[in-house]
Amino acid sequence: MEKTTSLEIRNLIKYFHEPETFQVLKGVSFTAKKGEFLSIVGKSGSGKSTLLYVLSTMDTDYEGTLQINGDVLTGKTQNQLAAFRNKHIGFVFQFHYLLPEFSALQNVMLPALKLGKLSTEEIEHKAYESLRLLDLEGQELKNANRLSGGQQQRVAIARALINNPSVIMGDEPTGNLDSKNSRAVQEIFKQLAQEHGQTIICVTHDPDFANNTDRIIEMQDGLIV
Amino acid sequence: MAKSTNIQIARAYLTSKIWQTFVAVLGVTFGVSMYIFMNSFMNGVNKTQDDLAFSALSHIRIYNQDNMNVYNPIESQFNQSKTIINILNRKNIQYTTGLNNSSSIVSSVKKQTEVIAVACQVNSSVFFRSGSKKVNGIISGVELEPEDELFKTSSTIIQGAWNNLQTHKTGIILGKLLAEKLGLQINNSVNVLTSDGVSKNYMVVGIFESNLKTMDETKAYLNITAARQLVGENSDYASDILVNIKDRDNTASFIQKITSMIPYQIESWQEANEQLVAGSELRNIIAIAVSLTILLVAGFGIYNIMNMTINEKIKEIAILKATGFSGNDIMTIFLTQATVIGLLGAIVGVIMGYGMSLLITLVPFTIAGLETLPIFFRAQDFLLAVVFGILTTLIAGYLPSRKASKIDPVIIIRG
Ligand SMILES: Nc1ncnc2c1ncn2[C@@H]1O[C@H](COP(=O)(O)OP(=O)(O)OP(=O)(O)O)[C@@H](O)[C@H]1O
Ligand SMILES: [Mg+2]
Numbered sequence: 330m331e332k333t334t335s336l337e338i339r340n341l342i343k344y345f346h347e348p349e350t351f352q353v354l355k356g357v358s359f360t361a362k363k364g365e366f367l368s369i370v371g372k373s374g375s376g377k378s379t380l381l382y383v384l385s386t387m388d389t390d391y392e393g394t395l396q397i398n399g400d401v402l403t404g405k406t407q408n409q410l411a412a413f414r415n416k417h418i419g420f421v422f423q424f425h426y427l428l429p430e431f432s433a434l435q436n437v438m439l440p441a442l443k444l445g446k447l448s449t450e451e452i453e454h455k456a457y458e459s460l461r462l463l464d465l466e467g468q469e470l471k472n473a474n475r476l477s478g479g480q481q482q483r484v485a486i487a488r489a490l491i492n493n494p495s496v497i498m499g500d501e502p503t504g505n506l507d508s509k510n511s512r513a514v515q516e517i518f519k520q521l522a523q524e525h526g527q528t529i530i531c532v533t534h535d536p537d538f539a540n541n542t543d544r545i546i547e548m549q550d551g552l553i554v
Numbered sequence: 555m556a557k558s559t560n561i562q563i564a565r566a567y568l569t570s571k572i573w574q575t576f577v578a579v580l581g582v583t584f585g586v587s588m589y590i591f592m593n594s595f596m597n598g599v600n601k602t603q604d605d606l607a608f609s610a611l612s613h614i615r616i617y618n619q620d621n622m623n624v625y626n627p628i629e630s631q632f633n634q635s636k637t638i639i640n641i642l643n644r645k646n647i648q649y650t651t652g653l654n655n656s657s658s659i660v661s662s663v664k665k666q667t668e669v670i671a672v673a674c675q676v677n678s679s680v681f682f683r684s685g686s687k688k689v690n691g692i693i694s695g696v697e698l699e700p701e702d703e704l705f706k707t708s709s710t711i712i713q714g715a716w717n718n719l720q721t722h723k724t725g726i727i728l729g730k731l732l733a734e735k736l737g738l739q740i741n742n743s744v745n746v747l748t749s750d751g752v753s754k755n756y757m758v759v760g761i762f763e764s765n766l767k768t769m770d771e772t773k774a775y776l777n778i779t780a781a782r783q784l785v786g787e788n789s790d791y792a793s794d795i796l797v798n799i800k801d802r803d804n805t806a807s808f809i810q811k812i813t814s815m816i817p818y819q820i821e822s823w824q825e826a827n828e829q830l831v832a833g834s835e836l837r838n839i840i841a842i843a844v845s846l847t848i849l850l851v852a853g854f855g856i857y858n859i860m861n862m863t864i865n866e867k868i869k870e871i872a873i874l875k876a877t878g879f880s881g882n883d884i885m886t887i888f889l890t891q892a893t894v895i896g897l898l899g900a901i902v903g904v905i906m907g908y909g910m911s912l913l914i915t916l917v918p919f920t921i922a923g924l925e926t927l928p929i930f931f932r933a934q935d936f937l938l939a940v941v942f943g944i945l946t947t948l949i950a951g952y953l954p955s956r957k958a959s960k961i962d963p964v965i966i967i968r969g
Contacts, residue, residue: 378968382964382967382968385876387875387876387963387964387967388964407880407881407962408880408881408882411875411878411879411880411881411883412878412880414876414877414878415877415878415879416878420876420877422876422967424967426869426870426872426873426876426967427873428870428873428874429870430566430567430570430870431566439559439563439874439877440877440878442558442559442562443559443877443878443879443883444878445559488877492878
């Protein structure tokens with residue numbers, strides 16, 4: 330497997346100014362290779378989520394540089410970044426955010442419909458497939474707010490995968506799942522990394538999850554140790 | 555495909571809070587329907603007023619009036635200083651009034667393409683006498699056909715017939731109230747006394763009732779030839795020539811066109827009746843002000859509802875943005891909602907405005923020849939109502955939509 334660089338951050342520094350100025354990230358640098366399955370661990374409050382939001386391009390208020398697939402993303406406009414995310418990044422939030430007025434299936438389909446590369450039928454087929462893979466068969470047409478927490482989290486994972494993004498990020502993507510489902514998600518991630526060369530970066534508190542990944546990055550007080 | 559996705563999302567949002575959507579649509583509906591109703595009603599009123607006015611008023615009147623002539627040979631001759639002029643018992647000369655060559659003017663006016671009808675009249679103020687009764691009034695010598703074309707006078711005849719003036723050389727048609735005052739019936743005889751002291755007897759061959767009380771009280775029609783004899787004028791004489799043109803709002807340009815050909819005064823109905831014009835304009839302003847106010851209020855309602863929706867959906871907007879929807883997409887989603895609300899409101903508003911107006915025409919109102927409240931529909935009112943309705947919604951929807959498009963997803967998602 331080729332080992333080109335997928336994601337690279339250089340000397341990332343981030344402050345929060347509310348309620349008082351406070352340095353969350355104190356110069357974080359690391360590189361993720363294409364097809365690598367990474368986990369980020371660390372104590373609560375060490376800055377894992379904050380780092381992930383910067384990696385995901387949603388947070389643009391930082392110092393340092395972020396580069397994904399060779400594109401420097403630091404300094405791009407919000408609209409450019411949105412288009413980039415749509416195509417290249419899949420994200421599973423710490424709190425599984427779905428659109429409550431839409432069915433599980435529609436939630437999964439939306440990013441692909443936005444991308445507009447495949448026909449609606451193809452997208453639908455793909456969405457069914459990936460929901461089935463996540464053990465959500467039969468739940469596809471239920472409204473998102475009628476699903477259990479764990480089910481919602483798996484829908485969010487399916488949504489993150491729909492556009493075959495080159496980088497998939499998760500903030501405790503298995504936080505709400507039982508060990509069986511958690512294993513299944515891990516296997517899916519592993520497979521995506523190995524077979525499709527997708528880079529996967531997950532924040533986790535689960536040691537089993539972490540040990541199942543290619544590399545563990547540990548954070549402490551805004552620094553990688 | 556991305557566009558239709560945005561529209562799908564907009565539709566989901568519109569249908570998920572159907573009550574809110576309904577209220578927003580209702581706001582526009584009220585605005586649009588009130589606009590149509592108010593304007594159609596005011597147009598109806600204006601039209602009634604005009605119809606009433608134009609039953610006795612022509613668009614243009616050509617006449618020759620004795621202007622106070624200031625010709626003063628003495629003073630212009632002896633104008634050196636240190637000359638004292640003292641004229642005792644000065645008299646003003648009576649110049650002829652009226653037009654002595656009416657047929658040539660009529661034919662040159664008739665050549666204009668804008669002209670619908672031209673009628674000569676011989677008007678004179680007289681005394682009507684019957685037995686011991688004596689009533690002051692106006693005799694109007696008319697050409698039967700053109701007069702009827704101008705004012706539809708024949709339709710006001712309640713006894714006898716308009717054409718009786720043609721067949722009876724000494725026939726006269728009296729206003730209803732005038733006939734009552736004089737105690738006259740049809741086929742009775744009435745004496746007319748002019749200001750020059752000429753007295754003639756005529757036979758009542760008809761009685762008319764117009765919508766104007768003063769006319770019914772004072773006016774009588776003669777054949778124009780009989781009237782010329784009565785006032786002692788030649789057979790080409792007319793005191794007034796009345797002209798109607800196709801577009802009565804366009805009198806100014808018509809007058810400008812004919813003014814060089816006609817050596818007499820020409821007066822448009824607007825000049826003669828400024829209060830009529832002012833009344834119409836004022837009513838139009840009220841109608842527009844009221845309906846625009848309603849639309850404005852509706853606009854605020856929509857603004858509030860859209861703002862509320864966006865505050866409720868702030869998390870979802872953040873998710874959409876996180877998964878790759880741009881600010882423009884978000885804008886499209888919410889502006890689509892506004893457009894749908896505007897369109898729906900406008901369509902229902904047009905139907906409701908039309909219906910409301912039709913209902914109003916059922917309300918009885920029996921004054922001045924009316925039977926029900928007047929409504930007059932104009933295509934432009936419907937068009938403007940729709941345009942204003944949609945415009946208001948779009949403006950009211952734009953600000954919240956822009957706010958939504960600027961939401962920073964990370965702030966919301968971080969919690
Ligand atoms: N919006 C914010 N404003 C100010 N401070 C913040 C904000 N979000 C997070 N922080 C602070 O930044 C630090 C890092 O937060 P972060 O959410 O990255 O922690 P974490 O490592 O993800 O923790 P957890 O494992 O509990 O999710 C914490 O001390 C937190 O209090
Ligand atoms: Mg966290």
